[in-house]
Amino acid sequence: MTSRMFTSADAPLPAVLAGLAAQGYEVGAAATVTRTLLDTFDGRLHGAGLRAEVEQVGDRMSLLVTGAGAVPARADVATVPRVVGDLPAGPLRSRLAPVVDVRALLPRVAVAARRRAVTRSDRGRVVVEAAVYDNLTGDTAADALAAYTVEVAEMAGYAQPAAALMRVLVDLGLQLTDGDTLDAARVASGVSAGGFDSSPRIPLAADVPAVEGFAAVLGHLAQAIEANWQGTVDDVDPEFLHDLRVAVRRTRSVLSQAKRVLPADVRHRYRIAFKELGDATGPARDLDVYVLEWSGYVAPIASRAADLEPVLAEIQRRREVAHVQLARKLGTRRAMRTLSAWQRWLADPRAGGPPGRDADAPLGGAVVDRITRAQKDLIERGRSIGPASPGEELHEMRKDAKKLRYLIECFGGLLPAAGRKAFVQRLKALQENLGEHQDAEVHVEQLRDLAGDLKGRGAAVPTLLAVGELVGQLEQRRQSSRDEFTQRFADYDSKATRLALAELLDAVAP
């Protein structure tokens, strides 16, 4: 069921209601209603063509999900769902879970109003229903909202009664308008329908001076850092820290590639500052990943899940402590001043010292050189890794792969979309293998450390034995990633990859 909204600039509401009553429609009593639009910070529901709103009337609250076909979904809820897991098991949760994943549902805009139902019945049942909203208040100036709105529900099988009501409304001086009351409130508040896009790509021209291109990319990354800052401090959901950390890593990577482009002093100062920021975010993120991956780790030894509960509880405790420490670090005046100073410099990238030697070289050529070199470093290191190479070499290779990936992503505005996506897919396949290996190694170390702690606190023997089994599982996972590396790298270190990269870089205008 969709709805159609009608508004009027000059037909007074009392006259409209009287006109409807005169036509035989029943006008119900008014009730106060609040409607709140929910979506993730990055607008995942909107991106999937869905809209979720929470409606509260008195002490009754419901979640309404529309989009994805003509039939809406409405679930009675006791509280505003914060995460998809707050919804009851069933189709709605199953439908939203892959879209929303671990992200929190946040209120984007709210509107409060007085609502009356306008209905007509036939043989004991309602065949048409409209909602009249007036006294609208929201996150905007009162005069930005219409004096009243009328939403006519289009009910399957009852098209004619709905059409008749719409004709009556037009006769009473109302006009059909796009969207609904909540849409109108959102537009009036200046809130965008989508969310914040943390993707690093911006339009770039190959012939601009390299210093301006690099500053534009870094400026875009700085926006992502700023946008995700408070959500990280408040630990709203794990993706805020993830996106903050990725933006910081990309910033560090671009700074490391900015030799001879940015003023040396600026580059040096901010490489240190962002390294500190990156290091500060590490422990909390590692523990976030641990919690997120936990059910996958434990699945092969599901029969020991109960024995492992104290371990999960300890990991979660450490996670909370790490997040509190992170919030403290991000809240310091020093951190805030560093970010502000960085943003000020980005607004004038030629300030802060003598320009780099290649500051005015064309951006396109500078980026092509760097991508070529990063690919060369990655291949050389990969070829040097054998079965006996220490795990540390794979970790270094992971860093090399990230450097290349970030160059392609951050300067993706210079590269043709199809070729870029195809090349990144190849690189991703290698990175996933390296990532699995690294995560398993880190988590094994953490588990060993944790086991020592738990033993000191008198943990039960079954728990310690279960930890041993889990370490065994993770070691197997690490080893299997290690065994797979040779083939994954061989697939990457191939003619197809070389051709794909050449095509990509040839498309960058000199």
Added chain:
Amino acid sequence: MKVLATYSIKGGVGKTTSAVNLAAEAARTGARTLLWDLDPQGAATFFFRTTPRMKGGAKRMVGSKGALEPHVHATEQLGLNLVPADFSLRNLDLHLDDVKQPTKRLARLLEPLADDYDVAFLDCPPGITLTSESVFVAVDALLVPVIPTTLSARTIEQLAAFLEDLDGSGPLLLPHFTMYDGRKTLHRDLVGSLSRRWPGFCNTIIPSASAVERMGVERSPVAAFAPRSKAAVAFRRLWEETAVRLWGD
């Protein structure tokens, strides 16, 4: 879309009551729900205050050029739509026999709606007929209401045997007790013995309740007029149990 049918070989065991109340609960928890009334008695249609009229009748609906969508009606509960029944459904078997691959016809009619709905409930007439065979092909699960009496218990045996004889794997069988009166020793004994014999029985038991009888007066699902009644709570729990069985935790 998951397709469920309330089905029993016996009449009067609570198929329509279960279909109507479970469909209402499904919609109340946010499932986009379709209830298809396949019983010419049209009881589900009556409970939702919808005119029992199918344009062109059952013959047109299941005919080779037929479709389900033109027959869909909204109910007064948002998220729950109904395909009403009328008396032309008494000849549904004959009309199905006239089409190619009759046992697949109901499934084919539901296919175009698969993206619009999360769950479809089919309220089936009693008996084993061509219509029932078509239902068995179309559904993911059969919700089988069972009054804890000896005769009802036989119907589970007969149904299970029939499904075993069908080609391919049949739908999941989800029997549940209805019209349970805990004061009756026979009811208590049969609930225990049947649950042991058929471990697939749902844990939730629907009690014999005056609220259910009042559905005919109120012409609404129980939760709409008696949300705190034992019957409403039982249907809520039965839906939760069914949802976990079909969509997981």
